[in-house]
Amino acid sequence: MAADYRISRASWAILLLCLQLAQAFYIPGWSIKSYAEGERIPLFVNKVYSDNTQIQYAYSELPFVCPSSGRHHPGTGLISGSNVALNLGEVLRGDRITVSDYELEMGKDEEARYLCSQKVDKAGLKKAIEVVDKGYVAEWIVDNLPGATSFVTVDKSRKYYASGFKMGYEEVSVITGQPRYFLNNHVTLVIRYRGAPGKDGQQGKKVIVGFEVYAKSIEAENRDASGLPASLHDVAGLELNFNKTSTNATSIEDMDMPFDIDSAPDDATLTIPYTYSVYFREDDKLDWANRWDLYFVNQEDSNNIHWLAIVNSLVISGLLTAVVAVILARTIRGDLKGYKESGMEEGKLGIGKRRKGSRSPRKTSAEHGGLLEKVDAEVQADESSDDEVPEDITGWKLVHADVFRQPPHGLLLAPLVGSGMQLVFMSIGLVALSCFGVLNPSFRGGFISTGFALFIVAGVFSGYFSARVYKTFGGSNFRQNAIVTATLFPGLLFATVFILNLFVWAQASSTAIPLGTLFGLVALWLLIQLPLVYVGSWYGFNRAGAYSHPIKASTIPRQIPQQAWYMRSLQTILLAGLVPFAVIFIELLFVFRSLWQDKSGYYYVFGFLAVVSTILILAVMETTIIAVYIQLCSENYHWWWQSFFVGGASSIWIFLYCIYYYMNHLHITGLVSTMLFFSYSFLACLVYGLLTGTIGFLTAYAFVRRIYGAIKVD
DSSP: OHHHHHHHHHHHHHHHHHHHHHHHSOOTTTSOOOBOTTOEEOEEEEEEEETTEEEEEEGGGOTTSOOOOOOEETTTTEETTOBOOOOHHHHHTTOOOEEOSOOEETTOOEEEEEEEEEEEOHHHHHHHHHHHHTTOEEEEEETTEEOEEEEEOTTSSOEEEEESEESEEEEEOTTTOOEEEEEOOEEEEEEEEEEOSHHHHHTTOEEEEEEEEEEEOOOSSSBOTTSOBSOSSSOOOEESOGGGGOTTOOSHHHHTSOOOGGGSOTTOOEEEEEEEEEEEEEOOSSOGGGGGGGGTHHHHTTHHHHHHHHHHHHHHHHHHHHHHHHIIIIIIHHHHHHHHHHTTSTTOOSOSOEETTOOOOOOOOSTTOOHHHHHHHHHHHTOOTTOOEETTOOGGGGGTTTTTSOOTTHHHHHHHHHHHHHHHHHHHHHHHHHHTTSSOTTSTTHHHHHHHHHHHHTHHHHHHHHHHHHHHTTOOOHHHHHHHHHHHHHHHHHHHHHHHHHHHHHTTOTTSOOHHHHHHHHHHIIIIIHHHHHHHHHIIIIIIOOOOOSSOOOSSOOOOOOOOGGGSHHHHHHHHHHHHHHHHHHHHHHHHIIIIIOTTSOOOOHHHHHHHHHHHHHHHHHHHHHHHHHHHHTTOOOOHHHHHHHHTTHHHHHHHHHHHHHHHTOOOOSHHHHHHHHHHHHHHHHHHHHHHHHHHHHHHHHHHHHHHHTTOOO
């Protein structure tokens, strides 16, 4: 009975989880909400944000807006001021969705309606000035659509939306030359609708296909007893200034005197009245399933640039492919063919003309049976006093007995490779789900939530690859490696975010992660991530085992000759990183604009991103092969770490591009906002570098095993 009860509870938990996920997805044709005539439509307020700062605030917590009344909304089951349950992605992106006091009824226009009058003190007025001065934009939501300001394209052929509406505006006084700040205290809400499809449409119900908000500033004077202005047109704005309502202001000059809020009396107050208008307009040109298209029209105008990015990527990738083809098809294959042909003569290879002045290989035995081991043994046996080496034994073939030597600090490289594979699987899953439309703007916070879920599940792959590489490098304690793998990258990420969160907490920003969410993330790591990594590590270490090498490393390491300046580690990494960066830098313009400038915008061209990402992976693989081949030809067998750094080298250039973008395209002010920008940019580049570095490492490993395995004599 107890077991049945536990199974029943688990089944209910899984069912509830599936229902919650089903509600989160946006499925055209199935997730439609239709409204009857006169039915209440809830309006939710979310947050305010700005392109000039990384600090966001919850709209309902601003001291100068109308406080929630706590009244019930008939027919909706919602209470004004109550918070809406959020998924993990919404919490991390700073969403704080609350039920508002605005009353909307389907099909009912309201020319002017009074909401409330909020009396603000000195601190509240200071916050209002800050919000207006930094260009904050408010996000409201109706039927899962963010309120938007409408614009038209340059050729005036199409209309498009920009999410959010301005909280106020700034003017410069013609008398004093000082800035004056005006708060938008009146909003005109335009709800666009059309007939609902199917049976609901036959019953006269309607669906919402657009939500537009037009904000306006109206002075507090000249209002009737109900708080409504005498007119909504040709009115003066509401200036954020105690002097405007001061009885001591006797002239225009007095009213235009510079306002210093710090010198204002502590008991000074300003009353801000809030009103709104509602209009419902039918729009049959737009289907419900395509109602998000208006948010993307402005981005569609940049399709030509996206195609340019793809062409640029293809050209660079084509050149790299040609170089790799030459290396594989001509150079290496020619070397192998020459060795095999000469190997038939008298049972030994490479005996012929000798080259003077060459370095002598270290003493090795030929007991392993490899082709190059035999050559080395014969050279040692026939070694003359002038220290000569067979002329044919050159370049990458000289380091055959050292190329699989365990790298220094290899036990640290294994967890990095494991974490990189975890990110690879997560990224592939995110891009694939986005291309298929599962992750879309209507699934608010879905990209981050799904990314976390994929990252945690991919812990199995992280442990598996980390354990195999760890055992290949001679590791024996897979449990310790599993803990390091599960802790190294997530721990660094969590510690950085936690420290940044302290600064954001101090700003009372909605971007601050709640303490409960932090504990939840730790629980996910301890209860799910760590066990999955352990399971993958156990299987990779005990069942799959170490990777086999075609040639066994010798006992005595070979001396590496002096390298050319461009073959040194740092120079090679920087030069190699330029190539993948050149593949993606055009697409980075749109990604950066979506992340840092158009925070209210939605990046949606995942098809282009998938193509560019595929070409990027090919470019990383080919660049790593070329760099490792040149390094081996220079008789430098320390390729393990080098391949990892070469693969992730473009992250250095991306971070440098972030600095350039910050200085030339952004208008971020304030120490905390600047610190957040560079910290998040560093973390993003770290994730990217770890991902591409792992791809580079595994590609180089496969390449080296292939070319040296081909010369092994069975």
